[in-house]
Amino acid sequence: MAQRTPTKPRLSSRAVLRRVEAGNSALCTGCGEPVKFSAKAQRQQVICNVYVGDRWDRVEHYHDACYEAAGEPYGTAAA
Numbered sequence: 001m002a003q004r005t006p007t008k009p010r011l012s013s014r015a016v017l018r019r020v021e022a023g024n025s026a027l028c029t030g031c032g033e034p035v036k037f038s039a040k041a042q043r044q045q046v047i048c049n050v051y052v053g054d055r056w057d058r059v060e061h062y063h064d065a066c067y068e069a070a071g072e073p074y075g076t077a078a079a
Helices: 062-070
Strands: 016-020 044-052 053-064
Touching: 016 062, 053 062
Parallel strands: none
Antiparallel strands: 016 044, 044 053
16 A cells, blocks of 8 residues: 655635724725724725745735725635
8 A cells, every 4th residue: 555645735815804803903905094993884804815826925904895896816705
């Protein structure tokens, strides 16, 4: 019986939709404005883990509307 070499999973950039939390200080990659918390509005943001090759490179934050306007560059945001 031959031994198999474990293969590393292929990592790819992905996006998730999350509620904006109090104290958030991220800037929107799309428009450059702060992604601000608002208790009344219950705003949403898209957080993207960006991989270059098989290595994690950065996190990008978007207003949900800015992510849609950008053409969803990392795919449809998972809830």
